[in-house]
Amino acid sequence: QVQLQESGPGLVKPSETLSLTCTVSGGSINNYYWNWIRQPPGRGLEWIGYIYYSGTTMYNPSLKSRVTISVDTSKNQFSLKLRSVTAADTAVYYCARTSQETSVYYLFDYWGQGNLVTVSS
């Protein structure tokens, strides 16, 4: 059974960089797309972006200038960096998997449990 686990600080100061890692277990990181999604407290879901195991990325334009997603296939991990954070970036951050068969994409079949990150001084 594939499992995803987010890890990282729960508190980040304004203007600093939020850094999270998602560790994939029970399966390979290869041949899949790996996503970050966030949810501010009491609000809806926002897709941040993905990285393919080969390193190709796609970001939400609303965050693109501040986001970097990277992958380390040797550790079965991928990571999120969000720069210059403000209180508006306070959210639960989830990692999730997308799979592909031929030209069909299967979005977010596995999720991590979420990591609450609060931006506050």
Place this chain on the structure above:
Amino acid sequence: DIQMTQSPSSLSASVGDRVTITCRASQGIGNDLAWYQQRPGKAPKRLIYLASSLQSGVPSRFSGSGSGAEFTLTISSLQPEDFATYYCLQHNTYPYTFGQGTKLEIK
């Protein structure tokens, strides 16, 4: 961005009721739509993919339909564990976008 509009935003229903949630896209998305259930404090769980395909392990009382710009999620007979928030997601065009959610509450 494609806007996904769910209706209703909240819904009160009783165990055994049949409920339908609608998701409308601001432009056609084919069948590139998924439905997720989220219980409080938990990660979303996929129920339906490609508009009408039931995720393995999800009870058959859940069904999805639609294509193009209008989609529905139907729960044929509500069970106590179904009271949660439901989200649609379009993955036809970047950026992927979710509906605002429908909170299903016990009447």
